[in-house]
Amino acid sequence: DAGVTQSPTHLIKTRGQQVTLRCSPKSGHDTVSWYQQALGQGPQFIFQYYEEEERQRGNFPDRFSGHQFPNYSSELNVNALLLGDSALYLCASSPGIHSGANVLTFGAGSRLTVL
């Protein structure tokens, strides 16, 4: 049973460019959230998607946007990249907002470097 899969694994962009990161949730999970982990820091919550809608959002600018598809997979888009956007982007899935004992399953992440 595949867990959470993310692509690409690594990518390099330049300032001002746009990037799209992709995530497939674990089988049976329908809720996806995204986290940003800067070097030497803990992950920070970006947003959560359920039923193709953004349900919660952390303290991130509008340059960060997302989407969830009918098959529950998700994309994270970042526009007008800044050097400070360099980080590991983690996707996490769970069985659903309304399920009990909700535990997140994390993917291995996408490492973004902005030059």
Added chain:
Amino acid sequence: AQSVTQPDIHITVSEGASLELRCNYSYGATPYLFWYVQSPGQGLQLLLKYFSGDTLVQGIKGFEAEFKRSQSSFNLRKPTVHWSDAAEYFCAVGKIQGAQKLVFGQGTRLTINP
């Protein structure tokens, strides 16, 4: 606002020794607490969680943690560490059961001396 503090950025212990990683949280209501481990190049793996009930929780890989409400702490322990335990450990707090928004601490990097 919720917050998590892991006072120790880096800890070194000898293989076979005991381990305790500290975690303090700030949250007004009953917290939902987690410990995750991250190996280099890997995502986060859940070690254990506390939602309610017994304040001493057992996790995978021989880890345990104790919730102490009076001290706002949720320290992680292991009686005997192995070289394979070298990794980054993160404590996290969630607002409500089922919440996706976890607040993480800065992490504690664990090094094991042979």
